[in-house]
Structures are given as structure tokens and as C-alpha cells.
Amino acid sequence: MRKDLVFGMAGSGGDGIVSAGDSLLQAAAAEGYHGVMTKSFGSQIRGGESSCRVRISTTPILNPGGNLDVAVALNWDDFLKFGAELPVSGNTVVIYEAATKIAEADIPLVGVTPLQVIAVPIAEMAKATAGTERAKNTVVLGLIAGWFGIGAVAVMKGIRKKLAKKGEELVEANQRAFDAGRAFAMEHPLKVSMNVAVSDTKGQVKLITDGNDMCAAAAIFAGCRFFGGYPITPSTEVMQFFTDHVWKYGGAVLQAEDEIAGIGAAVGASFAGKKSMTATSGPGLSLKSEMMGLASIAELPLVIVDVQRGGPSTGLPTKTEQSDLFAAAFSAHGDVIRPVLAPTSVADTFRITIEAFNIAEYYQTPVIVLSDQEIASRKETLDPIDTTQFKIINRQVPAAGDLVDYKRFKQTENHISPISHPGMLGGTYLASGIEHVESGAPTNSGSVHQRMNEKRTRKFDSLKERKDLFEVTGNPDAPIAIVAWGSVAGVCREALEMAQAEGINVKLMVPYLLYPVAEGAYNEFFHSVQKGLIVEQTHLAQTFKLLRMHIDLPKGVKSLARSGANPFLPGDIVAALHHLLSELQRSHEGQLQPQE
Amino acid sequence: MSATCDFQAKDYKSDLKPIWCPGCGDFSVVQGIYRALAAIGRPPHEIAFVSGIGCSSRIPGYTTAYGFNSVHGRALPIAQGIKLANPDLLVLAAGGDGDGFSIGGGHIAHLIRRNMDITYIVMDNQIYGLTKGQLSPTSQKGRVTCTSRFGSLEEPVNPLLYVLAYGAGFVAQASPTDLAGMAATIEEAIRYPGFAFVNIQSPCVTYGEEGQQIKGLKAISESLVAMGHNPADRLAAMDLAQQYGQKMHLGVFYRNPEPAPTYDGLVRERQALLSKDAPSPERILDLFIKK
DSSP states (O other), rough: OEEEEEEEEEEGGOOHHHHHHHHHHHHEEEEEEEEEEEEEEESSSSSSSEEEEEEEEEOOOOSSSEEEEEEEEEEEEHHHTGGGGSOOEEEEEEEGGGOOOOOGGGSSSSTTTSSSEEEEEEHHHHHHHHSSSGHHHHHHHHHHHHHOOOOHHHHHHHHHHHHHGGGGGHHHHHHHHHHHHHHHHHHHHOSSOOOOOTTTTTTTEEEEEEEHHHHHHHHHHHTEEEEEEOTTTTHHHHOOOOOOHHHGTTTTEESSHHHHHHHHHHHHHHHHOOEEEEEOOOOHHHHHHHHHHHHHHTTTEEEEEEEBBBSSSBBBBTTOOOTHHHOOOOOOOSSOOOOOOOOOHHHHHHHHHHHHHHHHHHHHEEEEHHHHHHHHHHEEEEOOOOOOGOOOOOOOOOGGGGGGTTOOOOOOTTTTOOOOTTOOTTTOOEEESSSOOOOOOOOOOOOOOOHHHHHHHTTTTTTTGGGGEEEEEEOTTTOOOOOOOHHOOOOOOOHHHHHHHOOOOOOEESEEEEEOOOOOHHHHHTTTTSSEEEEESOOOOHHHHHHHHHSSTTEEEEEEEETTSSOOOOOHHHHHHHHHHHHHHHHHHHHHHHOO | OOOOOOGGGGGGSSOOOOOOTOOOOOHHHHHHHHHHHHHHTOOOOGEEEEOOOGGGGGGGGGBSEEEEEESOOHHHHHHHHHHOOOOOOOEEEEEEHHHIITTTTHHHHHHOOOOOOOEEEEEEESSSTTTTBBBTTTTTTTBTTTTTTTOOSSSOOHHHHHHHHTSSSSEEEEEEGGGHHHHHHHHHHHHHOOEEEEEEOOOOTTTTGGGGGGGHHHEEEETTTTTTTOOOHHHHHHHTTTBHHHHHEEEEEEEEESOOHHHHHHHHHHHHHHHHHHHOOGGGGGGGOOO
């Protein structure tokens, strides 16, 4: 029995591939499995190619997985467009539409001989059983239930629920299509059985959601009561969640006329005393940068979610990348420190978003949550989260004594000044983008500017001491190291496990706080390190460069960087570690040889 | 809305000394605002006054209200956020013609269609003063400035017609040529339950042309009340607004006799309706449970 299976399916927009993936994930969750589902599309609104990956496991999942165990191609043109996103290996069972008229020996996969290749008359079976080719995806679900033992009952239960309103006839048609797929699988057993074992959490309640919904839910939990934004792929669902739910909690949402107005309204709401948020992707982040600078100098709490996609400009709007790191850290002119946090999964998006609000409120600063398309749009099954364990921090308001001759930007020991808001008697002040003295009155003084810059940057010193914003796993004294953040972190966590299983002495650091760069945490981590990899999905190795700006990395620490939409597989990382290991061994041998 | 109290104009004046040139029309505008606020009587701490960038955008700092001197062109987005976060506040926005009709020109149409209860005062001097005398969106065609040595090639924006066309519920014009009238107009704008726009012809003494100074403005000014204009007649208001640049009509061009519901009011209704059966925020993750 297997503990883990990775499915990859591709078809045309109307084939219902993503909907099949959803059904499979939900069925797996209902059967107690852990699951992750990612989607990938062309940028067409309708039609075009679409694909999904579903990974199902009996134990918690770290990432969407590497090579496919099962590939489903409803047509080859669409499947091949996803390239490295749907990697087929010698261990993959390939299932494809027989109507493509391509012989099993001639499938267009170059340089790979799959474990087994099976042509299935999917469209024909759909037509024959449900009367329409639109039931192709249900046939596929039947095949999966038959061959891999997932969802034999739960899939149809889910479909029944989903289609209940559309009438019994449609449900029955789908049942026939499902049964036909399952029967086909039973009649054509796989060469090697690939049934999945029973999950360790069978019978337990599971949650399913994606990163965007999780982010918005976390924000509302953290007390956010205003959202201003503008639709942009792949972040729009954050705003959609707010429009569905925030009113219930006395909050408001504004779909603004543009990206600038979206963040502008959020800045205004924060000035008025509400926790507020905006969400965007790369192009919107560029437009918002002036307002981010304003929030920094006016010392107003604000959370900006940037769901990264391939850039620059429109770039790859539906694919993931980590190339907004520089923009997140350095957008806006002037001397500014603006904290940047990055979640690594749907599950920890909850914690990191709450953390972003806490930091924004405590330090009175804009904070960027640097998510990415993969985390934002992938669905994960989650075990229930105990929300009572999370502490909520609110901005420090002036005490009664502070409100006599109130100074909004008063110099204090920790550089944080109690903040009033309109409606508060005695707290009136001028918020401004212009440099100001402690009272808030505008100034042109260079010495005040120097002092205020000091105040606005030194206040983050304590943030850099936060050890809990860094996760270190593996042997703390290991000579080989990996650093990775965001969605790439999950791939590296699995690579670490694989490398450790091979006996490689390696450790992994996952920073949740990307900026300001916490020199102390990195210096401690790199202390034992001779060889290492900074793994990231950027072409310019932005993380590697950002770290080198702040830290003297050991010479043997190199960059492993590639452009977005080309996912890293755990095996890629392990292969790179092998290379580092042999370098390390060679250099040791070199040291042992007597000098001539 | 808290009870109004007895306030005097001086209670709204801050200690900051304006940076404006002696004789600048904006001195009168801020006086007009003090008087209007005193007449309304909301305490300063219940007022949020937002501006963008420019000479006139310094104005919130010269009042005792909560002020926000923000970035160029963005007073209105910020004002919206404030109003939605706390609809009890009296929210004012102000700025110059460049701020409102050039760099921030995209926002006003949306404020109008949302009908937020915000009063927007534009100090229109047909020039960029803070940057020392460049063409502005309301500069007359042919105007010679340091960025138009051979004369401007473009027609000006007509602020009055612009906001009337988008359906603003309250549109008025005022000028330092009549301070009492200006104060009354601003007061009326603030009292209007919805988005209210006041264009103030406020002379730039340093870069303005002779005809745009107080004397010149007086010569072309005419009171809408004295003309017998009916402020409930939107088409008549648009007709009169076409004379922007030639005539300076003072008073209320248009006041919607049946003010539309405000966005902030509708938000409150929605909050009240939907919060009835709201699960506690601690249970928000229950939304994701798959049964």
C-alpha cells in the first residue's frame, strides 16, 4: 500500500478538470486523507488549457509533490503546455483519452518511459452513460476510484450534494459515468497496484481552503474591519472573502476605482482607528508604493497582501514566482523599513497574517504579507486550528495623561508613540507625508528629519530579535544548509527529510520574516555552515542578494534560483545537496593530503 | 452623531502659521471654513480634514480638527476610508485644482457615484503655485506660464460641469470676494447629506494673472440667488456652469431636492442587517469545515 499519491490532470477549459480535482480533494478529505490541490491555467478567461495537481497522503503534506504518480491527459496539446508543472517519470501511470487516436507507444512524452500507459475512451464512455461528453471528468473520477481506491463512496456523495439542486436526473447520469469509469478500472487492473493505505486521521474533521481565503479569514480574526482594494489576479479572492463576511463584524469593504484608491482608503481607515488591509499582486504593488511610503512616515498600521505572480509588468499573471521580494522590501522612496512576512502554506497563512496585523499595530507601520500564487490558490486539507492560542495585539492608544498637550510622534524609549484617532478628545493632530516634529507640525529641519528617521527605523530593532519568525530544522551543527521561504519552503522541507533519510548532515532555515533582515538569526544559523543553498523562484536570485547585502554568507553558500512557473521538485534540491556534499568531501580530502 | 455645542470660529484655528504668500486667497478660505464649522458646532475632535499636496493642501494643519496632509491627488480615497471606518465623523476634503482635477482627477467621479457624505473643497487658482507657476488643469487655453512659454495648447477642465455631469448632489462655487457668502456656502455643503462639492476661486497673488485677482474676480462675479437661479434645476445649473472661466457665479448651482442614500449610510444598514446572526470571529474557520 502507498502512503502518498500525486495526480496531475490537464484538459481544455470546458473539460472540468479543476472541478474533478476539487471533487477528488474533498472526497479524500472526507475519507480522512491529507490533501493539497494546485491549479494552473492559461490566462484565457474561458477555454484554453487548464490543469490541476492533487496530492493525497496518509500523513501531513509539505508541498504539492514532485513527479506525478498518475498523469491524466484529456488531450495532449493541453497537457504538454504545462511542461515542468506536470512532470512525468518512469514511475508514472499515464491515463489518456483514447479519442486522441494516439497509440500507447506513441504518446508525445519525450525522453521518458512511463511505468504504464493506458488509453481510455473517456469521452465515449461519458457519452454512452451520461449522454454528454461533459461527464468526462466524472468518468475520470471513477477511473481514479477504481485504480487507486480513493473516493469510491465519497466522490459520488460530494457530486450528489453539489448537483442536488439541478435534479435527480443529472445526479443519476453522473453516477452512471462514475460507475463506468470504475468498472473500466476494475476490468483493466494496473501492472503494479497503487492503492493508498488508510489515513492516520480517518474519521477526523478536516477543513479545506486556499491561501487567499485563509488570509482574509485570519485578517478578520485578527480584528481587521476595513478592506480597500482593486481586482487583480491572483489576489482577488481576498477581497471577495471580505465582501462576503466583513459586514457581519461591523466592518466595511470598498472595491475602489484603482489600486491607489484601494490602499488610500485603507490608510484612511487606519487613521480613523480601524485595523485595515489591502491585497494586490505585482503591478498593484508598484502602484501602491507611494501610499506605503505615506503610511510609513505617518506611522499608520496597515497590512498589504502581495500575492506574487510572474513579473515584471503583466508577466505571467496566473503562475507563481517569488520575484516581488525586492519590491516588497524596497518599494517607496526614502529611507524606510517596512516589514515583509511570508507564509509557506495555506495552514501557516493563518498565523502569518495574524502576525502581520500584530506587527503593524505594535510598530505602527505598513507590513507586507508576501504570499504567492501557489499558496494563494492551492487548496489544502487542514486539521482544525485552535484559535485561542493566537494573541491579538492592538495599537497603543494614548493614556489620559498623554492627551494633555498630546504629541503624536513623541520620542519614547522604544521609539513607538501612542496613537490617537479621530473622535478621541484631546488627541487631535496633523498626520502627514511631510516631515514633522513630535506634535505632527510640518518641518523642513534636517536635524528633525535625522531624528525622525532614527525613530522610524530603530523601532524595528526588537522585531529583528524575534526568533519565532524563523524555523530551523535538521541538525543545528550541520555543515550543509538550505534557506527557502514562501511556497518553495515546503519543497525544501520534503527535500530535507529525503536527504536526512540518505544520511546527509543538513539543516534548513525557513524565514517567515524576510525584511528587515534579522542578521542575528542568520549569523547563528550559518555559524556551522560550509556549504549551502539559497533556494528561490526568482531569476535574479533576489533572496541570495538581499541576504548578501546584510550578512557575510560563508563562501560555500550558493544560489539555486530559477524563474517562476518552473516549480522546484524535492528531488532537484536533493540532487543539488549531493553536489554540495561531494564538494565538501573533496575539500576535506584536499585538506588531509600532505602539502608537497 | 454627538450633540452640537457652542463653538466659535477661533476654536477651529490652530497655532500653525500658514506658509501662504501674503494676500493669498486661501487665507480667506480657511476663515470661511472656521466660520462654517462654528455654525455647525461639531467639536474639532469629531472632524477629520484630509488634503493632498499643494499650497492649499496645507489647510488641514491650520485647523484644530484631526488633519491629514497626505500625498498628491489622494485626499478623496483617504477621506472615503475614514468615513467608512467611522461614519460618525464629519469628513472634509480639500485641495487645489491640480490635486483634484489632474493628478487625482480619477477619484472624484467615483466619490460622486458612491455619494459618500463628504464635503470636498477645491481651491481653484488655475495655476500650480507650490512648484512655482506651471500650467494647471484649469488654466485658460493660451495661458503663458513657465511650462507654456508660447501659450497653453489645451482647453481647461470645467470643474463645475465635471461634477454636475457625474451627478453630484450638491455643487456650489464661492470666492474670497464674498467671505460671508463663502462661509454660508461651505456650511450648506457640509449640511448636505451626501457628497458636496464647493469650487472656490481663490486667487494666487504670486503667479495669478491680473484678471484673476480679487478685483478682476469681483468684476465677473454674479450671485446665483440674485439671478433667481433655482438650485433644484440641474439642467439650468449645467447651463450656467458652462460660463466657467468667463463668469464667476457664486452660490449653489445644484442641490438635489431629494438627496440619494449615502454609501456610508447603506454600509451601516448592511452591517446592521448581516451582523444579527454573525458567528464570533473566533469561529471564522468553521466556514472551511467540510462535512
